[in-house]
Amino acid sequence: MRTNRPRGLWLAVGAVAALVLGIATTLLLAAGGGFRGGGPATWRGAGVQCSVPALKGHAVEVTVGDMGPGMVSRPNGRVPNGGSGGHGMGVMSLRATPSSVPAGVVSLQVANEGALLHEVVVLPLPTGQAAGERPAGGDGRVEEGGTLGEASRSCGEGAGEGIAPGAMAWTTVSLPPGRYELVCNFPGHYLAGMHAELDVTR
Numbered sequence: 179m180r181t182n183r184p185r186g187l188w189l190a191v192g193a194v195a196a197l198v199l200g201i202a203t204t205l206l207l208a209a210g211g212g213f214r215g216g217g218p219a220t221w222r223g224a225g226v227q228c229s230v231p232a233l234k235g236h237a238v239e240v241t242v243g244d245m246g247p248g249m250v251s252r253p254n255g256r257v258p259n260g261g262s263g264g265h266g267m268g269v270m271s272l273r274a275t276p277s278s279v280p281a282g283v284v285s286l287q288v289a290n291e292g293a294l295l296h297e298v299v300v301l302p303l304p305t306g307q308a309a310g311e312r313p314a315g316g317d318g319r320v321e322e323g324g325t326l327g328e329a330s331r332s333c334g335e336g337a338g339e340g341i342a343p344g345a346m347a348w349t350t351v352s353l354p355p356g357r358y359e360l361v362c363n364f365p366g367h368y369l370a371g372m373h374a375e376l377d378v379t380r
C-alpha cells in the first residue's frame with residue numbers, strides 16, 4: 179500500500195515505537211535472568227522432545243518446575259522481601275528421587291516441567307547446613323564454588339544455557355560419600371525453593 183499522507187507516516191512511527199518497546203522489554207528480561215544466554219527463541223521450547231541415552235551408574239531422577247509463565251524474575255534480578263509465597267518468584271520446585279544413592283558413578287536425569295528455563299547444579303553440602311540454607315547474593319544466586327557437576331543443556335549432557343520447558347537434561351558425575359545439594363542457580367530460583375538434598379552413602 180502506498181500513501182503520502184501524514185496519517186500513514188504516524189502509523190509507521192507508532193509501529194516502530196512499539197517494536198523498540200518490545201525489544202527493550204526483552205532485553206530487560208534477559209538482564210534480569212529470566213533466561214540466561216539464550217535469546218527469546220529458546221526461552222520457551224514448549225513441546226521439546228528429547229531422547230535420553232542410557233546413562234551410567236546409579237540413576238537419580240530430578241524434576242524441576244515453577245508455577246507458570248507469570249513467574250518471571252524482576253528486571254533487577256532481585257527477589258523482593260516477603261513471607262513465604264509473598265515474594266515475586268512464587269513457588270518453584272526441585273525434587274530428586276531417590277534422595278540417597280551409593281557412592282560412585284551417579285547419573286542425574288532432569289525433567290523441566292515448568293514454564294521457565296531451569297538447571298541443576300551439584301554442590302557439596304557443608305556439615306551442619308541443610309538444603310536451602312545457602313546465603314544468596316544480591317543477584318539472587320548462590321556461590322557455585324566446588325560444584326561437582328551440572329545439567330543445564332536442553333536435550334543434552336552437562337553444562338549449557340538452561341533446560342527449556344518440557345525438555346530434559348542429564349549429567350554423569352562421580353560422587354564420594356557425603357551430603358550434597360542439588361540447586362537451580364538462575365536468579366531467585368534457589369530462594370523460591372529450587373533445592374534438594376542428595377545423600378551419597380558408602
Ligand SMILES: [Cu+2]
Pocket residue numbers: 242270295296297362363364367372
Ligand atoms: Cu530454576
